[in-house]
Structure formats: C-alpha cells, structure tokens
Amino acid sequence: MxxxxxxxxxxxxxxxxxxxxxxxxxxxxxxxxxxxxxxxxxxxxxxxxxxxxxxxxxxxxxxxxxxxxxxxxxxxxxxxxxxxxxxxxxxxxxxxxxxxxxxxxxxxxxxxxxxxxxxxxxxxxDRIAIVDHGILAALDSPARLKDSIPGTDTVEAEFEKAPADWIAQLQTLAHVTSVTDRDGVVHIASNDGPAAIAALMDLTRSRGVVVRRVSVQSTTLDDVFVHYTGNDLRDAAKEGARYDVGHLYR
Amino acid sequence: MNFGRTWALIERDLRKFFRSPALMMTSMIFPLMQLIVLGYAFGGKVTGVLVAFVDVDHSAESQKVREMFNGIAAGPRTFHVIDYNSVQKADEDLRNGYVRAVIYVPQDFSQRFYHRDRPRIAFMQDNTDQFISSAVLERVQEMVEQLNAPDVTPRLANQVQLNTVEIYPYIDYIKYLLAGSIALSIFVVAMIGGGITFIDDKARGLHEGYLVTPIKKTELVAGLIGAGTIKGLMAGMVLTVIGGMIAGIPRIWDPVRLFYLAIVVTAAAIAMMSFMFLLMVRVDDPLVPRATFGVLNTLLFFPSGAVYPIQAFPRWLRWISIIDPFTYTVHALRNLTLKDTGIGGIYVDVLVLLGISAVMIAGCLALFKRQL
Structure with missing residues (x-):
C-alpha cells in the first residue's frame, strides 16, 4: 500500500x-x-x-x-x-x-x-463514495450518482419580444419541471436538458420570440454532493494544525 | 529493528547537515567565539589598578613602603600608584571611582615603627568588584608580610613551612575553559539539529512522509538520535582540535588521546541528543525550541563547572550539576585535555553519560507517538 x-x-x-x-x-x-x-x-x-x-x-x-x-x-x-x-x-x-x-x-x-x-x-x-461526518452517504459511478438525484439540467435563456404569458407557456413544455424569471434571465429546470431545448426552440419559432442567449448546464457532482450531504457548513477546528515555517527555509 | 531504515534517516540528516554551511558554522563558531572571548577575558591577571598613595609621615620607613609599591608597579604591574597629598581628596576619588584603593601612611607610622608600637598603614578599597579587590588585597598583604619579615633570619627556624608541589604546569584560563566549549558545541548541534530542525521538519509535514512507511518507532528514534550523535561527534572533535590549538593544549594530535576524546564526545553527544529529543518529543510549535535555547544553555552550561568550579556553588545549584550531562562531559574532557589521564580518568563519566542516555532514550520511546 x-x-x-x-x-x-x-x-x-x-x-x-x-x-x-x-x-x-x-x-x-x-x-x-x-x-x-x-x-x-x-x-x-x-x-x-x-x-x-x-x-x-x-x-x-x-x-x-x-x-x-x-x-x-x-x-x-x-x-x-x-x-x-x-x-x-x-x-x-x-x-x-x-x-x-x-x-x-x-x-x-x-x-x-x-x-x-x-x-x-x-x-x-470510476467509483465515488460520498462520506458525510464519517458516514457513507452514497457510493456509485459518477454517471449513476448524477442520475440518482431528482434531476435537473438547467436551461438558462434570454428572450426578446416575449408575450406576457411567456413564462406560463414555457411551463407547458415537455420535460420542463419549473420555470423562474430572474431579472430577465429565464431559468428552466428540466429532467432532460437537450429535449427541453429542442421543444423551446420550436416554441420560440412558432410564437415569433427572439432568443438572445441560451445555455444548458448538466447535473454536476457538486449537485450530487449537496443533495446527499445538505447545505450546512462543515466548520470545525482542525486538531494539530500545522505551523508554517516555510519562510525560515527560503 | 531494521538498521537499513535507521541508517536511511541518519544518511538523510547528514546530507542536510553538510548542505547547510550555516548550521555547521553556527555549531562551531558560537563555542569557539566563547572560548576565545571568555578564555582571554577571564584568564588574565589584574594589572594597572589605580591606587592612591598618601604619605603624611614623610619618613625613611614610609619611603620604604612607597618603594615597595613602585616595585609592584614595575614588576607584576598590579598597581599604578598615584601620589596624593590629602587623604580627603584620595577618599573622595576612591568613592567617585577614579582610584580603586587608597594606601594611607599616617603621621606617626615611623615613630611607632621604631618604638615597636604596632605601626599601622590604612588600606581602603573599593570592594564593589570582588575580583579586583581580592587581587589588590592579596598583593598588599604580601607587601605587609615582607615589611614584617625579620632583618636577620633565625639560625634555627621554628616556623612551619609549606612546600607546595604543583603536579601540572600552569594552566591558562582558556585551557580550563576548553572542555566547556567542546561540550557547548555538542549542545549547539543537539539544540539546532535535534531540537529546532526536528520540530521544523515535523511542522513542515516531513515526518508524515516517513510515518506512512513501515518504519518502527524505535527505528525512527534511533535514526534521529544516531544522526544527531554523528553530527555532535564531528562538531565536538573539530572544536577539540581547533580549540585545543588556540588554547595551546600540548600534543593535541596524540592519537591515543584523540581516541579517548572521541569516546567522551560520542557519549556526550548521545546524552545531549537524547535529552533534547525527550524535551521535544511532544512539541509541535517551532517557537518552543528557539525560545528554550537560551534557558537550556544557561541551565546546563553554567552549573556544569565549565566556567567556575562546582565546589563554589550553593547546595541547590550542585544538585543541578549532578543531573546535568554537561558536568560529566566537562569533567572527562578536562581530565583528558589538562591532565592527559587516559581511560582511568574518564570511564566513570562515560558510564554516567551512557546511563543518562539510556534513561532519556527510554523516555523518548515511551512518549513518542507514531501517528499522523
């Protein structure tokens, strides 16, 4: 070893x-x-x-x-x-x-x-174990871990000439689980990002809405980690903190 | 115990030692500088002490006293005599520190001398410096004895005479101090190599690198103490030779004596290195060995008799001498450098040093934590 x-x-x-x-x-x-x-x-x-x-x-x-x-x-x-x-x-x-x-x-x-x-x-x-406070929270391959959480690819988009009910229309799209508008940037949560984008493009063409920007972010292991361990900060004083003496040897 | 692993650590430490001229120089220069400065500063005879001479008798006898002072001023030069006319002025200068002592020959000195009525000379001295005052007093007492000596020696002497035989030639103080300086050089190596570098390596995480290998606690402790001992031996022997030449130790290159010196230096290096590791075995903060350096130096060097005889110490200080590895190192080294005693004069000290080492190493092994 x-x-x-x-x-x-x-x-x-x-x-x-x-x-x-x-x-x-x-x-x-x-x-x-x-x-x-x-x-x-x-x-x-x-x-x-x-x-x-x-x-x-x-x-x-x-x-x-x-x-x-x-x-x-x-x-x-x-x-x-x-x-x-x-x-x-x-x-x-x-x-x-x-x-x-x-x-x-x-x-x-x-x-x-x-x-x-x-x-x-x-x-x-090849395989990842997530350990939280000494307890094994999850163990699998990266892909399977990502698939294991209620899944969200996030599509971010900005539009021009959008009608007043545009958010409501987006919520009707296939594979879309939620839509939020944050200062003009629309966040579309989806369980299948590429499929949601295809549906979104069809919708914008049929409604005459101009797409200024669009991007899709897949589920990351960060999301997986937060999902399995929660959002609490893990502050703890470390025992036997190391002293820095590097300057003495420069 | 695997000696290969122990030797790997020794080799590592020696490489680092030779790669650091600053470390090598520090372990030699500090004790050498101390030997030269203290050796010459403390070893000299008192000369040129200003003494006021007040003669209000102005007689042939008082002139005889004056001539005796002149003789000392010209010979051993302990005094430089200044004539004063007034005892008040001489007293004032004595109290203000312009002169160290006043010899006052009173007006009735010659009269009492001829009447055999206890003629007196007053001697007043500044006793704030014990070293100078005792040297001056000794000279003045010698003079008084000469004044009291009968003009004609009795044919049948009935006074007890002491015949003194000094079995060794005159020893300069620098020679006396050499043993302490050699011990100090070993201590400096132990302090820097065993204390400061050990804790710094620990703080820098280097020990973690070794602790993930199969090395055992005994091998680690043996490696660290072994490396320190070799460094201490090298520093001690270099200082023995260079310091011996500076101090003027005769036949310093005598191979038999060098061999015995090497035995003492090795035993001292093991004792001091294991003592240092015992002190530092649970320390993590790099400031600790640096902060304790001066304290340990004072606590170990001075009570050992390196600069002043143990017999002059109070009882509590003698107890420190007894448990101090410096004491046995200095005693054995002094036996070899000043008396050339051979093994007969060192084996007890060497055994005591090895005994101290055994206790310290046992302590190190008990306290050393082999964990990340």
Whole structure:
C-alpha cells in the first residue's frame, strides 16, 4: 500500500533522487533494483531531468508528482492519495490529473483519492463514495450518482419580444419541471436538458420570440454532493494544525 | 529493528547537515567565539589598578613602603600608584571611582615603627568588584608580610613551612575553559539539529512522509538520535582540535588521546541528543525550541563547572550539576585535555553519560507517538 499525504512531505533540502532513495530504503527495496525503479518512476512523472535538483526549487505540482512517484517506489497494489491537488495552480492540477490517468491506464494499481473537488472526482474516478461526518452517504459511478438525484439540467435563456404569458407557456413544455424569471434571465429546470431545448426552440419559432442567449448546464457532482450531504457548513477546528515555517527555509 | 531504515534517516540528516554551511558554522563558531572571548577575558591577571598613595609621615620607613609599591608597579604591574597629598581628596576619588584603593601612611607610622608600637598603614578599597579587590588585597598583604619579615633570619627556624608541589604546569584560563566549549558545541548541534530542525521538519509535514512507511518507532528514534550523535561527534572533535590549538593544549594530535576524546564526545553527544529529543518529543510549535535555547544553555552550561568550579556553588545549584550531562562531559574532557589521564580518568563519566542516555532514550520511546 502506498500513501501520499495531503501535505507536501518531500524533503526540500534533498534532491528528487535522494528523496526517492530514502523512501526506497524505508520500504526495504533491494539495493540492486533501487536505481532502475527510481529512474523509471521519475521518468513516468516527467521529472527525470530534475532528478539531481533540490526539491526546494520545485513548484508545488512538481513536488506532488515526485511524491506520487515516491509513493510507488515499493510497487504497491493500492495507492492512497489524500487531496492530491489541494493548493496547486490549474496547470499543475491538470498535470497531476494526467499523471494519475496515465498510472491508471498503465498499471493494475487501485487508486483511492480523497478530494473536496467534485470535478476532480468526476474526471478521475470510476467509483465515488460520498462520506458525510464519517458516514457513507452514497457510493456509485459518477454517471449513476448524477442520475440518482431528482434531476435537473438547467436551461438558462434570454428572450426578446416575449408575450406576457411567456413564462406560463414555457411551463407547458415537455420535460420542463419549473420555470423562474430572474431579472430577465429565464431559468428552466428540466429532467432532460437537450429535449427541453429542442421543444423551446420550436416554441420560440412558432410564437415569433427572439432568443438572445441560451445555455444548458448538466447535473454536476457538486449537485450530487449537496443533495446527499445538505447545505450546512462543515466548520470545525482542525486538531494539530500545522505551523508554517516555510519562510525560515527560503 | 531494521538498521537499513535507521541508517536511511541518519544518511538523510547528514546530507542536510553538510548542505547547510550555516548550521555547521553556527555549531562551531558560537563555542569557539566563547572560548576565545571568555578564555582571554577571564584568564588574565589584574594589572594597572589605580591606587592612591598618601604619605603624611614623610619618613625613611614610609619611603620604604612607597618603594615597595613602585616595585609592584614595575614588576607584576598590579598597581599604578598615584601620589596624593590629602587623604580627603584620595577618599573622595576612591568613592567617585577614579582610584580603586587608597594606601594611607599616617603621621606617626615611623615613630611607632621604631618604638615597636604596632605601626599601622590604612588600606581602603573599593570592594564593589570582588575580583579586583581580592587581587589588590592579596598583593598588599604580601607587601605587609615582607615589611614584617625579620632583618636577620633565625639560625634555627621554628616556623612551619609549606612546600607546595604543583603536579601540572600552569594552566591558562582558556585551557580550563576548553572542555566547556567542546561540550557547548555538542549542545549547539543537539539544540539546532535535534531540537529546532526536528520540530521544523515535523511542522513542515516531513515526518508524515516517513510515518506512512513501515518504519518502527524505535527505528525512527534511533535514526534521529544516531544522526544527531554523528553530527555532535564531528562538531565536538573539530572544536577539540581547533580549540585545543588556540588554547595551546600540548600534543593535541596524540592519537591515543584523540581516541579517548572521541569516546567522551560520542557519549556526550548521545546524552545531549537524547535529552533534547525527550524535551521535544511532544512539541509541535517551532517557537518552543528557539525560545528554550537560551534557558537550556544557561541551565546546563553554567552549573556544569565549565566556567567556575562546582565546589563554589550553593547546595541547590550542585544538585543541578549532578543531573546535568554537561558536568560529566566537562569533567572527562578536562581530565583528558589538562591532565592527559587516559581511560582511568574518564570511564566513570562515560558510564554516567551512557546511563543518562539510556534513561532519556527510554523516555523518548515511551512518549513518542507514531501517528499522523
């Protein structure tokens, strides 16, 4: 089993290779295999050309990739990643995602990710468990989880030359569950977004209404999460809060 | 226990140590600077103390006293004598700090001397500085003894004479202080490497990285203490050699003595490192080791007899000396550097240091929490 903690735990005063070597020794990887494994893993995470650079010169994304490689040093069957992209910029995050996808495709490794980013879970995971206050609230594939909630695709639209009873007419459309007008922007909740848009277009043509803008937003895992856990804020003082001493080592 | 895992941690710490010249220099420079500054500041003899001489007798005998002062001013130069005409003026200058002492030869000094009627010289001194006043008083008493010496030595002496044999050559204070400075260099490494870096690594989450591996508590503690001991040994031995050369310890390169010194330094490094880990094992806040550095330095260094003999301490302070690993380190190092005693003069101290280490390590293992 390999574990990558949430915090960046690679040693900034050591090089990438030295960090890998320390962990290889801690995991008891035989001396003869160490060099090749480290070379291959650093190559996999695209850090081979930085192998002798001190980790303190690395970006957050590079450190995370190094730590993922480090977590694989002993060829585990299961890899736990605790919030692997927390604190990373969008480019680094995408990079880490690509790496995790490549790992998944390349090996038989089971990867378990904990994350607060629902889009991350949606992009990376085959199965998602939603845990609320330590209790498993839902467990399924992303698509099935989305289908499991009373479903709403939301169509947003703005119209010109709409008649006075336009909202009432929209409510009669097939697949539409509710319609609200917020400052001229009409929100149409539907259990089948594409079908609702087709019906909407037919209606606007027949009534001579001009469509200025239209968009459809599918159900997201954020909606799923909120559905299963509720809207209450989860504020809690964290035990053993970490002290920031990074400035002392700059 | 897997020594491979323990060695991995030792190797990591040593790499970091060698990669940080600031850390290496700090652990050497602070004790070396202290050795040089304190060694020369405290080791010197008192010279040039301003002494007022008031002679209102103006006789051949009072002139003899004056000449004795002149002799000291020219020889050991403890005093610089200034003649005063008025005892009131001399007293005023003494109280205002312009002179340190006043010798007053009264008007009837010679008269009493010839009548054998207890001739007296008044000696007034500023006793706010005990060190200077005792040095001046010692010289003045020597002079008085010379004045009292009979002109003709009795043929059959009936006074007891003390023949003093000093079994070692004269020891400069800087040599005396060297043992304390070596112990201090080990302590600085323990404090920085064992205290500050340990807590900083913990605060930066680096320990979390190790705790997710199969490493055991004993291996982790052994690795951290082992690394600190090696760093302490290196710092201690470098300071022994450089400090020994600065202080002028003869035959500092003698390999047998260096070997014994290495044994003492190693035992001291284990004791101080394990002591430091015991103190820091449950600490998370990086400010704590930094804040306690000065307190621990005072509490461990000074009661050890490094700068002043333990025999001069009050009883409560002697108790601190007894439980202080510095005490045994300083004693053993002083036996080797000043007396070249060999193993006979150090083995008790080494055993005590190892005993202290065993207790501290047991404490570390009991208190160390192997959890994320």
């Amino acid at each position: 390999g574990v990558i903690p949430q915090a960046l735990t690679s040693d900034p005063e050591l090089t990438a290779v030295e960090n890998m070597e320390v962990h290889a020794k801690l995991y008891g990887v035989p001396r003869q295999k160490r060099g090749q494994i480290i070379h291959d893993l650093l190559s996999d995470v695209d850090l081979l050309k930085f192998k002798d650079a001190l980790v303190r010169t690395f970006s957050g994304g590079m450190r995370r990739r190094l730590e993922i490689a480090r977590g694989l040093i002993h060829s585990p069957k299961i890899l736990f990643l605790d919030e692997p992209t927390t604190g990373l910029d969008p480019v680094s995050r995408t990079n880490v995602w690509q790496m995790i996808r490549a790992l998944r495709e390349k090996s038989e490794l089971t990867i378990l990710i904990t994350t607060h980013y629902m889009d991350e879970a949606d992009k990376l995971c």
